Amino acid sequence: MISASRLSKSYGATRAVDDLTFEVRPGVVTGFLGPNGSGKSTTMRMVMGLDHPDSGTVTIGGRRFGDLRWPLREVGALLEAKSIHPGRSAANHLWAMAQTNSIPRSRVDEVLGQVGLEAVARRKAGKFSLGMSQRLGIASALLGDPGVLLFDEPINGLDPEGILWVRNLLKSLAGEGRTIFVSSHLMSEMALTATDLVVIGRGQLIADTTVDDFIASNTEATVLVRTPGADRLAGVLRAAGAGVRDQEGDGLLVTGLDAARVGDLALEAGVAVHELSPVQASLEEVFMDLTSDMVDFHGHTPLEVGR
């Protein structure tokens, strides 16, 4: 369990984290979502005792990081994959970490095997690809067999097979009753991996909920209709109180009515219907809508300008 209470942190004039309160419960994967620069990494650094909050507290299993007696055995973290001396071998890097918390040598080989790096254990970490560094970072998070795990953008640099592996790893770790807190700016990834969500923008909490509730409470039910009589049907549906938008020529996107009601109205009006399907908003779309005014660094593409 991770609990943050009224956490705030500024760097100079920039307010990186602003009065953030949330809880991460054990047993499920909790996604930590926000645009780049929204304060995710700062928050994670405060959880790990690396940055000091200006105000507020954050605890791991009820205790602050500084009060943990065997920190590596209680909380494991992958914060930046490249936090490794490039001249040191992967095995020595992990062994030095293990020694600080009285973790036996055999454990080092075990986690190297689990992340698939046993073949390069003696190679200098500086020669690792980003994907291999990422795996080594995951190995160091697993080293102390901790009940709480933090991963900051764990799938960066991984190939599709690696991404699938991380996804399954996170889920099975959560299935064992561990607390799993994973940050990402990739909403689609969180939709596949996470059960709970903490969403922030500009350091402020936007939502602390489940993925399903987050989508449901932030989208209107939408129905896609394809029909040769698009103009007529649009008039009928608007008259029935629906919102209607054109979609690629013969398609209409209808909000405010469910699919059955749309079908009934079309039959009454004598309009042929070629397709009628409810549209599920993706987490990505919901997230973009919610945070579009909170993104610090807009790309100047027409899409962004249009928002």
Place this chain on the structure above:
Amino acid sequence: MTTATLGTPLPALDHGRAGLVNQVRSEWTKLRSVRSTWICLVIVFVAGIGLSALVSNIEAGQWSHLGLADRASFDPVRFSQTGSFLSQFVVGVLGAMVVTSEYATGSIRTTLSITSRRTTVLAAKLVVVGAVVFVIAEATAFTSFFVGQAVLLAHGAKALPAGSSILTQVHSSSIPYVSLSDGGALRAVFLSGTYLLLLALLACAIGFVLRHTAGAIAAFVGVLLVLPLIVSVLPSSVAHSFEKYLPSNLGLAMTLVTTRKTDFAGVLFTPWTATALLALYAVAAVVLASWLLVRRDA
């Protein structure tokens, strides 16, 4: 934690907490597992012995051309410890890099996120760097001493009569060599190694304060080389009261054989006072370093 994913569960530790002994083991693993450590240590040892042999050989070759005053200040111990002029920078780089390489690579965040007390990290680094530098520096100092005396012996040097004042060498026609039991020789050689130990600790603390390799090394070299230059251009009355406090001059004072007549006699502190003062500098730097380490974001 019971685990299927993570293989064998770790045996739980219900007592104690991660402490200095754990951290010292870890820092030793880190220090010995990078090549730069071994390069630094080899340089200290080889340069120490090589320069001792070279300088002793040159000085012995000059003996017959020396006047009385120069013969009086002919110091077989100091010649044998010439290598420490180079080694002081090498151990400084080693001490600083133990800290700044972690900041440069970002691995300091790994280090600090697996230990709940930051001062333990600082203490462990000082212990490990201190122990390694102390062993290699003393081994080098004593080996260099014997190599230096052997070179003088090869030039026909003679031992001073037992219990004689060192100044009697002025009246001797032959080159003197010294054994460890002669006035102050053992102390001078031992403190020559101790000087390097204290500098390494000072550099390590500077590393924590500045957190950048180039900055820390520049500051360290500045203290040893540039500070004396600045003091030397001050009015001589002011300079005289300052120069004995300079770390480089404390090092000189530590290795002085005080029974020998030298240009520095009376200008410098006594060897043990100089040692205490340099240790005080190191302690002050460590206090500042730990104060900053605990308060700053990593």
